[in-house]
Amino acid sequence: MNILILCAQGGVAGSTYSISYLAKGLAEKGHQVFLGLKENTFLDSLVENSAVHRIYMPFKGKLDKKTRTIITKIIDKKNIQVINAQSSNDRYVGPIINLFRKNKILVVQTRRQHPKQMLGANKFFQNIFNNFFSDYLVTVSHELKKIFISRGIKAEKIKVIHNGTPTEQYIQNKRLSQQLKQNLGYTDDDVVIGCVARYKNQPQLVKALKYLPKEWKVLYVGLDEKSYRERFPDEPDILDVPQQVKCTGIIENKAEVIQYYTLMNVNILPSTMDGFGLALVESMAMGTPVVATNYAGIKDVVQHEENGLLYENENYEDLARQIEKAVLNTQLREKMIQIGYEAAFKKFSIQNTINNYESFFEEIIEARKSKKDLKIME
Template identity: 30%
Template sequence: MEKTRVLHVVREAEGGMKKHLLSLLNGLDKDKYQLAVGCSFDKKTMDDLIKDGVSVYSVNICDGINFKKDFAALKEIRAIIDDFKPHIIHFHGAKASLVGRLASLGYNLKIVVTVHNFPNYNNMNKVKKYFYLTINKRLNKKTDAVIAVSYALKKAVADEENMPPDKVRVVYNCIDVPQIIKEPLKLREKYGIASDTLIIGCVARLIPSKGVQDLIEALNILRGKVKAFVFIAGDGPYKEHLKDMVRDLKLDNVEFLGFIEDIFNFLSSIDIFVLPSHSEGFGISVAEAMALGVPVIATDVGGIPEIVRNDENGIIVKSEAPNDLANAIEILALNEDLRNKFSKKGKEYILSNFSREKMINELELLYDELRRK
């Protein structure tokens, strides 16, 4: 039997979605699958994929609705399909799956969609919501499999789009821990942080829904109660607002590092990890921190409670509640034994449940099942 040709399509992305896709492309059995990707990743990433035997096509899928750009992307995807001739086409994220499934109409393809984040319908006006829901419900009928990266996400997608739950399967993101952590960032030495001051880290795209503003407010509440310095890794349109908050509150223990290429270097340099999200499909940065043995505090949203077991391997707090977040930070900062417990239990849980092998096996079973149909 010839190799199964699988084409992956994704919009411009960083963070969890990109990591997930790269893990797939690197991990799938090249003896069984001929792989291609339509993307707009940076040149180095594209070159690395080509070296690994993946065919790379350039496609520019914008965020939001832009009919001119979306039509151009649709034509690009159809040209890729004509050239690569996939048996299966796998879309990642809401926008790629919308444009890509429209582009796939008329082809005899098996279609897979991975949902990485919660549907944003509640933040849309009635007309926009009706437009998106109507199109997605119709496209779902022509979709062979939908993957959610958490059970919370599966329920949301099934409920919002009236999709039979048995059509949505959960495949957790894997956590690829490097064999060797490159030299840590030495934040303590670089910023002159005293040995009795804990280093707290946060990794997030700087937008309101990531809740970094709540972490800043929590630090203000904790002023004088704990010795902590916070480093925020990530970039985004909310960055200047967050910096203004820090200035207005006169906090001298917060530093914005911007986008960091090797996140494990950062995570290996901190004592506590905090993710104060208001919405989170999976929470890959939480799992990555736990995999390195960093104790975590995160909010009770989306897939995070499927990763963090409150008081067992980390602390879960309500979202949009800076006081609760401040209390959790104070408890963990003042209790070294609790930090050590969460470090050990968190690492064990992640390495046992979120391996690359498990994720790849589940995807290969799906692809083989679709190919036989």
């Protein structure tokens, strides 16, 4: 297959890793994979020295003419069979190009996050765009699919393909873990409540801390204190809690990020925007129990009291109860660790994701070809 993947973003984020895994995985299986991206982004560095063909594009807005011109040339020159748009601005490019082409290109959008609430004209035009100008939507969870259907997207246009993670990367580096622990001033006796994410509604965790022991430690990986405070100008004391709190800031080295999980007694994702929650799978793979919001796609990943714990959104006492349970209930904790391993290494492996995308793309390309052949015969 000849596949063009588009990504206008590409900063340090779980979705960026996911896109790089997908592009490289499909290329390694022998497909011609072209990745339209911005130059010198984090995504650019992740696919460097791989079989993926990088095509630099400006992506200056949803209707950027220069980006459309580049894509049109690639479609014709490389015989592109399917376009897979992975972020906001690039979702508009393929359908707009198809408006002016006789030979239409299959356009597949991948949606990873909970969509913003839209009303009136915005919702009307978005639904027309998704239902009539895009061929398919891939959502990363069944719960996200339900949300898009409730917003007016046709169910038959949506395919669920879970995110995946490369299982070979989950090896504990005891020397690095010990170094990180020493740098943070932690001891083996400390209870550490962790959160590995950029901004994902961490104030819910902050508000739950008053119900938890003061001697426990709090660690935010991927968030720095300055930017965290700046998000809440009306709450200057947002981090002034009884527990010791430390922030690492953004960490680009995935091998290092993974080792932080080993310092934590529990990893918490208090998110209302995730369509999946890759950090939860990473945590499971490293043997750290998870607590997350009972919300949207997270429910595809975490089964309550099986491979993790769920709390009700904005119920801070419930969040605190679930955290205590994950830390103190030894029997439940061991059960969640074991089942979490199985989920991470079997159900949510990147190989499953790559295989599912490959099968789906082959299926829709063949269906389009059969439709054209039938039309010619008529």
